[in-house]
Amino acid sequence: MPYFFKPVVWNSEGYRRPSGGRFSSGFPKENGYGHEEWNNAPQLAYADGADRFKVFHSEGLGNQDLEAQAGLIAMMLIASHKGSQFLVGIAAGCTPLMTEADRPARVKLAQRLGLNSDAMAEEAWSLKSVRDAYDNDRRAFVRKWRADFHWLPNWTCPADLYLPLFEPVALDPISLTGKKRLVAMYGSYQPVDRATFHQVLARVPASAGQATIERLRAWAGSATEITHDVEQASSAPTTVRAALVQARIGQGAYRAEVMAAWNHGCAVTGCTIPELLRASHIRPWAASNNDQRLDSENGLMLAAHLDALFDRGLISFEEDGRMIVAESISTEAKVVWGIGEGLRRRPGGRLADYLAYHRERVFVG
Numbered sequence: 539m540p541y542f543f544k545p546v547v548w549n550s551e552g553y554r555r556p557s558g559g560r561f562s563s564g565f566p567k568e569n570g571y572g573h574e575e576w577n578n579a580p581q582l583a584y585a586d587g588a589d590r591f592k593v594f595h596s597e598g599l600g601n602q603d604l605e606a607q608a609g610l611i612a613m614m615l616i617a618s619h620k621g622s623q624f625l626v627g628i629a630a631g632c633t634p635l636m637t638e639a640d641r642p643a644r645v646k647l648a649q650r651l652g653l654n655s656d657a658m659a660e661e662a663w664s665l666k667s668v669r670d671a672y673d674n675d676r677r678a679f680v681r682k683w684r685a686d687f688h689w690l691p692n693w694t695c696p697a698d699l700y701l702p703l704f705e706p707v708a709l710d711p712i713s714l715t716g717k718k719r720l721v722a723m724y725g726s727y728q729p730v731d732r733a734t735f736h737q738v739l740a741r742v743p744a745s746a747g748q749a750t751i752e753r754l755r756a757w758a759g760s761a762t763e764i765t766h767d768v769e770q771a772s773s774a775p776t777t778v779r780a781a782l783v784q785a786r787i788g789q790g791a792y793r794a795e796v797m798a799a800w801n802h803g804c805a806v807t808g809c810t811i812p813e814l815l816r817a818s819h820i821r822p823w824a825a826s827n828n829d830q831r832l833d834s835e836n837g838l839m840l841a842a843h844l845d846a847l848f849d850r851g852l853i854s855f856e857e858d859g860r861m862i863v864a865e866s867i868s869t870e871a872k873v874v875w876g877i878g879e880g881l882r883r884r885p886g887g888r889l890a891d892y893l894a895y896h897r898e899r900v901f902v903g
Contacts, residue, residue, distance in 0.1 A: 539758075541612045541735045543720050543728040544596045546626065547572035548617040552704040553626065554579050558665035564597060564724045569682065570668035572724070573690040576658070577615070577627060578702040581651050582691070587794040590812075592700040593647060593691035594629060597724045604634040612758065613693070614730075614738055616709065618722050624706035625738060630699040630757050635692045644688040654687045698813075699757055701750045707742055714738065732758055793817040795834035804841045806861070806879050816845035820892040822900060835888035843875055853877065854901035855893050859884050864902050 547566045551557040556575035566572040573595040576582060582593045596615065604611065611634070615627040635644050648654055662668050663679055672679040711720045714734055721728035735758055742751055796817040803810040818840050821830055830836050840848055847853045852864040859881035863872065872878055885893055 539610050539612070539732065540602070540607050541614070541730050541732060542599065543614050543616050543730060544599070545720075545722050545724050545726060546574040546577075546596055546615050546617050547724065548619045548624075549575045549626070551575070553577040553702065555661045556665055556668075558667040561667075562723070566724060568671065570665060570671035571662045573686075573692075574615070576653075576690060578704070581653070583697055584647075584651060587797070589793060590697035591694050592629070592697045593651065594627070594693050594695075594700070595690050596693065598636055599634075599727045600725075602727075604636060608633045612735055612754075614735070616720055617706065619706075623709050623711060623720050623722070625709055625742070626703050626706045628701040628703075628738070628742075628754060629693065629695045630754050632693050632695040635694065640692075641688060644691055647691045647694075648688045651691065653690050654684065658687075659683045698750065698753055701742070701747055701754065703742070703746055705743075705746070707746075709738070709741065792832060792834060792837065796837035796839050799834060799837075800839040800882070803839065803882075804844070805838045805881050806844055807841050807876070808882060809841050814842055815839055816842055818845045818848055820889075821895045825895075825899070833888065836892045838881075844877075847877070848896075851896075851900040851902040854897045855881055855885070856897070857885070857890065857894070862897070862901065866902070 547561055548559055549557045549572075550559075553575060556571040558570065561567040561570075561572070577594040584591055584593070594615075596613065609631055611632040612630040613628070613632055614625060615629070617624050617626045634640075635647070652658075659680065662683070663676065668679065672682075709720065711717055714720070714737055715728075715730065736755065739751055739754055739758075744751065797812075797815070804815060809815065816839070818838050819826065819831070820836050820838060823831060826836065838848065844853065847867075852867055854862050856862060861878055861880050863877055867877060
């Protein structure tokens with residue numbers, strides 16, 4: 539599971555639009571702006587069925603084998619300003635779109651999000667740093683903009699695992715790495731371990747987004763298991779490994795298929811608020827082979843509180859769909875949480891088989 543500190547340019551507009559500045563190297567110095575200056579712009583997000591995704595930009599990570607780690611990468615975006623270094627964003631579950639083979643996907647995504655728009659080009663051209671870089675030659679700038687716009691979305695991640703820091707968080711490099719400075723060049727990167735990732739999260743104030751911080755902590759906590767499973771499937775095609783990652787965290791095609799099977803609502807309550815729903819594996823991940831892990835019949839769409847109970851074996855379901863509840867759940871808790879309703883339809887086929895496994899092997903009685 540790779541965790542990286544990754545330098546980006548400093549931006550005084552909350553990374554909603556370019557702000558101009560003095561850039562030290564690379565594309566930003568040559569062009570007067572950086573693609574990452576739009577990282578927090580509202581248009582850099584999209585939905586794929588019930589799933590929401592964020593796109594963002596950084597310069598490359600050298601010769602790192604990123605494709606093999608798709609969906610498992612955590613990025614801590616850092617920027618230097620007036621002699622100090624700041625955390626300006628965190629993203630986890632990241633998938634890179636860095637290679638020439640990824641170009642069609644980048645172009646398609648950029649066009650879908652309107653990132654090739656004249657309005658965004660105008661935001662860049664309005665900056666003195668950009669006009670100076672092009673000697674006030676607007677036509678030359680537009681040619682370069684149209685050639686390069688597809689590089690802006692070179693990362694994607696689940697939207698709920700992206701934390702924008704509109705108020706940058708000052709970092710103490712010595713306490714994090716034992717060195718006086720973190721990596722600073724835009725084209726460089728610094729791999730760190732999971733403990734450092736948690737240290738960084740601990741420095742982010744709750745006001746920045748406590749729910750997202752907790753999701754990032756939980757994601758990092760389950761990352762070791764995910765990494766092991768993906769490594770075990772190293773001989774499988776890249777598409778299968780990517781699907782496994784998405785299924786493990788309840789995203790991607792797996793979530794979409796489970797959601798569709800239950801008419802886009804909780805299998806018990808009928809709740810249709812996507813943010814409150816979890817695609818829960820019935821036969822546990824650790825007890826399943828890859829086919830079972832990707833099988834949408836091995837899934838229930840459950841409201842978050844029911845998912846937690848089901849995952850721990852505190853509730854299960856009979857052959858006819860009636861809910862059974864562990865004796866340790868008090869009557870008061872059943873009333874408060876609305877525990878007791880059965881599935882909205884009678885299970886059959888593989889779904890019934892998976893539920894039988896859950897009753898016999900997971901339910902605590």
